[in-house]
Amino acid sequence: xxxxxxxxxxxxxxxxxxxxxxxxxxxxxxxxxxxxxxxxxxxxxxxxxxxxxxxxxxxxxxxxxxxxxxxxxxxxxxxxxxxxxxxxxxxxxxxxxxxxxxxxxxxxxx
Amino acid sequence: xxxxxxxxxxxxxxxxxxxxxxxxxxxxxxxxxxxxxxxxxxxxxxxxxxxxxxxxxxxxxxxxxxxxxxxxxxxxxxxxxxxxxxxxxxxxxxxxxxxxxxxxxxx
Numbered sequence: 001x002x003x004x005x006x007x008x009x010x011x012x013x014x015x016x017x018x019x020x021x022x023x024x025x026x027x028x029x030x031x032x033x034x035x036x037x038x039x040x041x042x043x044x045x046x047x048x049x050x051x052x053x054x055x056x057x058x059x060x061x062x063x064x065x066x067x068x069x070x071x072x073x074x075x076x077x078x079x080x081x082x083x084x085x086x087x088x089x090x091x092x093x094x095x096x097x098x099x100x101x102x103x104x105x106x107x108x109x110x
Numbered sequence: 111x112x113x114x115x116x117x118x119x120x121x122x123x124x125x126x127x128x129x130x131x132x133x134x135x136x137x138x139x140x141x142x143x144x145x146x147x148x149x150x151x152x153x154x155x156x157x158x159x160x161x162x163x164x165x166x167x168x169x170x171x172x173x174x175x176x177x178x179x180x181x182x183x184x185x186x187x188x189x190x191x192x193x194x195x196x197x198x199x200x201x202x203x204x205x206x207x208x209x210x211x212x213x214x215x216x217x
Contacts, residue, residue, distance in 0.1 A: 042209035097142050099205050101153040
């Protein structure tokens with residue numbers, strides 16, 4: 001089946017540890033995005049990539065890093081520099097102007 | 111000022127009611143607009159695109175008013191299964207999402 005997959009669904013980490021969230025898509029979409037959603041709030045853009053080997057910061061990039069070595073993959077690393085990393089992280093890809101989301105990873109930092 | 115703003119609600123309506131949500135946007139150059147539905151603890155799912163001419167999908171009607179810079183979503187004959195959060199989105203050089211409007215349909 002075609003789609004966007006994110007793993008794991010739930011992730012627990014200790015404070016001060018870096019953690020990498022996976023996002024894979026087999027839709028052949030060029031553009032991919034990472035958002036963060038906090039309870040009762042909308043989506044905030046962390047990073048996006050329009051093409052392989054290129055990415056841009058979104059509104060809240062501090063404390064995060066990404067790579068786009070393959071079209072299918074856009075992993076997000078939450079570093080220890082991110083002050084409040086506990087949130088719901090959503091990956092998305094875009095085709096023909098429409099954006100589609102993966103199922104999300106719920107990260108809890110203890 | 112946020113690119114896209116919407117009333118967070120919550121909207122609590124009885125089954126069968128008609129409910130309308132509005133979003134305003136600040137960037138007049140925004141090109142495309144969408145409504146998404148998000149169920150609790152799930153990802154947003156595309157509900158419908160929004161066109162100036164208006165578009166309808168069953169009980170759902172979306173409208174774009176470029177002169178006043180707002181988009182709307184009308185849900186007729188509300189069902190219990192319509193209970194969710196509805197997010198509006200617009201595009202410029204990236205996607206901009208509203209904070210979402212919570213809808214609960216009551217039996």
